[in-house]
Amino acid sequence: MSDTTYTKIFSGNFIIVQLAMDRLNGAGINAIIKDESESGRLGGFGAAIQGYQELFVSDEELEQAQAIISSVKEELESQE
Template identity: 70%
Template structure:
């Protein structure tokens, strides 16, 4: 099995993911966004869930990232 260095910490709509991403970047965490609907659109396929994204962080940054994610979720009641 392949060793995966990134862990999903959040998933949701584009706007909330961008908010979480901004907060993570403000403390020096470089997260990765996975957007399958955009990938499908670029490849010529449709998607039923537009704007749904997943946010991943490196395992080494997980302990610092989770409080940020939880903070945003509690602010927005997500």
């Protein structure tokens, strides 16, 4: 088992996180989504913020992932 560590690189609503995840996957980066509200729901508990997710990448892919996340943020800001 490897000792890979992960860093949170992005957080937001479900739709934006899915967009970022798709871009990362397209670049060959395996990201992990953490969704506390869904985990709580499945465990029988409620959550304060529905649809809020966090996106994590391995430290080995962090630099490349940061560039992709920056471009996603720029794209979203230009559409506002």
